[in-house]
Amino acid sequence: MFIYTAALALVPLSLAAPVVDRLAPIFRAADVSGRNTTGGYIVSIKSNTVDPRNRLQWLSKVLGAQGITIDDDTTQSLALDWSESIFNGISGTFSTEALNVLRQQPEVAWVEEGSSLSLIVG
Numbered sequence: 001m002f003i004y005t006a007a008l009a010l011v012p013l014s015l016a017a018p019v020v021d022r023l024a025p026i027f028r029a030a031d032v033s034g035r036n037t038t039g040g041y042i043v044s045i046k047s048n049t050v051d052p053r054n055r056l057q058w059l060s061k062v063l064g065a066q067g068i069t070i071d072d073d074t075t076q077s078l079a080l081d082w083s084e085s086i087f088n089g090i091s092g093t094f095s096t097e098a099l100n101v102l103r104q105q106p107e108v109a110w111v112e113e114g115s116s117l118s119l120i121v122g
Contacts, residue, residue: 024108042112044089049107
């Protein structure tokens with residue numbers, strides 16, 4: 001009876017704990033000094049999850065739900081207009097907090113640091 005009571009006492013604590021199902025992996029691309037030399041990130045979006053025409057709206061909604069705004073510097077750094085047949089995702093400069101929020105989204109496949117798709121796609 002004691003074990004049953006003790007287990008029931010822990011239920012409210014387990015319900016209060018934050019739930020993070022998964023985090024999209026982040027791949028580190030660094031120079032020889034171990035630093036992210038570009039400060040940029042590529043965020044790969046899973047197929048058939050975000051309409052390529054609405055990537056900025058999706059990003060604003062996801063970050064805005066956590067009280068994170070897309071400031072002018074980030075908006076200027078965002079690259080959103082790639083053809084989905086080439087690459088489905090976004091890149092730009094994001095804060096650590098924004099990256100953590102993005103990595104929690106089920107639409108995000110992976111994140112890579114220190115790279116720029118502008119070199120790949122032009």
